[in-house]
Amino acid sequence: MGGGIQSHLGCIEICDNVFIGSSSIVLPNVKIGPNAIVAAGSVVTKDVPEGSIVGGNPAKIIGSFDDLFQRRVEESESIDASKNRLDRVEEEWIKFLKMREK
Secondary structure (H helix, E strand, C coil): CCCCCCCCCCCEEECCCCEECCCCEECCCEEECCCCEECCCCEECCCECCCEEEECCCCEEEEEHHHHHHHHHHHHHHHHHHHHHHHHHHHHHHHHHHHHHC
């Protein structure tokens, strides 16, 4: 075989609800399972299990979708609670200022 163009034959299977970050490379004969996340710049050489977060070169499991989702829910609840506390402080401050005006 001379210096001709090489071709790689093989399928890449990407399941539902998958996010692939920019500049990632997915090699042939790889399946990315449902609810998986591939970090930007990763080189995916093996199948990615369902609900996994992978990154690096070669891509390795660095987390799980469920753990990330739970962390985001907790952060959101914490932000909401902080906002409610700030709203109450603001209400009390307004009441205080109105009392001083009298």
